[in-house]
C-alpha cells in the first residue's frame with residue numbers, strides 16, 4: 001500500500017509503517033531540520049512544505065494517489081500541559097481532514113493527543129471526513145502496550161472508505177500487550193545492534209533488531225561474542241534502577257525502571273531542579289538527586305527509534321523536540337499491521353458479547369442468540385472482515401461472495417438475517433470500543449522496598 005505522510009516530523013510514524021510493510025512515497029513537514037533528519041534516516045522523499053497552504057499540495061497528492069494518508073497534525077494547542085485554546089495550530093487538524101477528504105485514499109490514520117478528541121476542530125474535521133464517506137475507528141491507546149517502555153496515551157483515528165464506525169477497534173485492542181518497562185528495554189542481554197559481516201565495503205555490517213537482517217550467509221552466523229557487554233549507559237541505568245522525569249502538574253518525579261517511563265517530552269534529559277529537590281513527591285522511592293539521567297540515545301530508544309538512527313541538529317533542544325513529537329515506530333507498526341490484516345482479509349471485527357444479551361432481551365433463547373452471533377461472525381468472514389455503513393451494500397457484498405453463492409437457500413437467508421440483526425443492534429448505538437484489559441501497575445511501596 002502506498003502511503004503519504006502529512007506533518008511527518010523526523011519520521012517516527014513513517015518508520016513504523018515501513019516496518020509493517022507499507023511503501024512510503026512522500027512525506028511533508030514545514031520544519032527543515034525534521035525533514036533533513038527524515039531524509040537521512042528513512043529515504044529521501046520528505047519535503048519542506050507548509051500544509052496550511054492546502055492548494056499548494058493538493059495537485060501533487062492527487063497525482064501520487066496514495067492508498068493511505070497518515071499524519072499527526074501539531075497538537076500543542078490541545079495538550080493538557082499547555083494552553084487549551086484552539087489556535088492556529090489546531091486548525092491544521094482541519095487541514096488534515098480536508099486534504100484526506102479531497103484526495104480520498106482508501107485509508108487514513110491520524111494521531112493526536114487524547115484531548116484532541118473533545119476539541120471543536122476535531123469535531124469539524126470529523127464531519128468533513130464522515131461526509132467524504134469514511135468509517136472511523138477512534139482508539140485511545142497507551143504506547144507501553146504497543147512495544148515501547150513509555151506510558152504515552154494518544155488518540156489514533158483510523159478511517160476506511162465505506163466502513164461502519166468502530167470497524168478496527170477490536171483489532172487494535174487485540175494487539176495490546178502487557179505494559180513494557182524500562183528494564184525490558186535496557187536490562188536486556190541481547191545487544192541493541194547485531195553484526196553481520198558485510199560482503200562489500202559499500203554495505204554496512206551493523207543491523208538493528210527492529211529491521212530485517214540482511215541475507216544470512218554461512219559466514220554471517222557468529223555466536224554472540226563472550227566479550228559482549230551492554231552499552232555502559234544502559235548498564236548504569238539498570239544498576240541505578242531509577243530515573244527522574246519532570247512531573248506534569250504535581251505528580252511523582254522518580255520512576256523505577258520496572259515501570260514504563262512517562263510520556264517523553266523535550267525535558268526528558270533534565271536533572272531535577274531546586275524546586276523539585278526542595279519539595280519532592282512524598283511517594284518518590286529514592287531521592288531525585290540520586291537517580292540516573294537518561295542520555296539522548298536512550299530517550300530516542302524509549303520513543304521507539306532504533307539504535308542505528310542518526311540525529312543531527314544544531315541544538316540538543318531541536319533533537320529532543322523531534323523525538324518528543326514522534327509517534328513511536330512500534331506503535332505505528334502495530335496500527336499498520338492491524339490495517340494490513342484487515343485490508344488482506346486476515347482479520348474480522350469482533351462482535352461484542354452485548355449483541356447476545358440484546359438478542360435475548362428481544363425474546364430469543366440463549367441458544368438461538370448464540371447461533372445468530374456465530375452466523376454474524378461467519379458472514380463477517382465471508383465479507384473478508386469488511387463492514388459497510390449501508391446495510392444494503394453489506395448484503396450485496398455478501399451475495400457476491402463465492403462461498404455464499406454456493407450455499408443452499410436456508411443457510412443463505414440465516415446469514416442475511418444475522419447481518420440485519422447485527423446492523424440493527426449497532427444502529428442503536430451499541431458499537432462500543434473494546435478496551436484492553438486493565439493490568440495493575442506494580443505498587444509504589446514494592447518499588448520503594450526494592451530500592
Ligand SMILES: C[S@@+](CC[C@H](N)C(=O)[O-])C[C@H]1O[C@@H](n2cnc3c(N)ncnc32)[C@H](O)[C@@H]1O
Nearest residue numbers: 007008009011012013030031050051072326327
Ligand atoms: C506531532 S509532530 C508529528 C511527528 C510525526 N508524526 C512523527 O512520528 O515523527 C507535528 C509536526 O507538524 C509540523 N508542522 C507544524 N506546522 C506545520 C505546517 N503548517 N505545515 C507542515 N508541517 C507543520 C511540525 O514541524 C511537526 O514536525
